[in-house]
Amino acid sequence: xxxxxxxxxxxxxxxxxxxxxxxxxxxxxxxxxxxxxxxxxxxxxxxxxxxxxxxxxxxxxxxxxxxxxxxxxxxxxxxxxxxxxxxxxxxxxxxxxxxxxxxxxxxxxxxxxxxxxxxxxxxxxxxxxxxxxxxxxxxxx
Numbered sequence: 001x002x003x004x005x006x007x008x009x010x011x012x013x014x015x016x017x018x019x020x021x022x023x024x025x026x027x028x029x030x031x032x033x034x035x036x037x038x039x040x041x042x043x044x045x046x047x048x049x050x051x052x053x054x055x056x057x058x059x060x061x062x063x064x065x066x067x068x069x070x071x072x073x074x075x076x077x078x079x080x081x082x083x084x085x086x087x088x089x090x091x092x093x094x095x096x097x098x099x100x101x102x103x104x105x106x107x108x109x110x111x112x113x114x115x116x117x118x119x120x121x122x123x124x125x126x127x128x129x130x131x132x133x134x135x136x137x138x139x140x141x
Contacts, residue, residue, distance in 0.1 A: 006135060007119070009123050010124045010126060010129045023052060023119050024119065026052055026121055027057070027120045028048055028057070032060030032062065032066065045072070045073040053089055054088070054117055056090070057091075058093045063094060074087070
């Protein structure tokens, strides 16, 4: 299965969150290499919800906290009421896997119950841009 679009975004704690432009509904792989403040993590989680993320996979430093914060942001967006199936965000965290395995999972197994998600964002939380390395790893996974 080939993705129509693969977008790389590198952010560090406190950065202003970008507009993802023409992306509609997408999968996000959050690669966490740096520590971030809890407030900024919540801001990023809300941004993912608003931007159209429908499946979020977290890998790296404390991935379960990102799983929780995106789940919470999704609930918050609907005032903690029922979330419509079309707005539900699947979340997973991967702390015992290689990043290449998470990329393989994203390409081959991560699916939404309502949508076919053909666009993917690699959200890299780091002071060091690794766009080429991460896109190459994704391509070979």
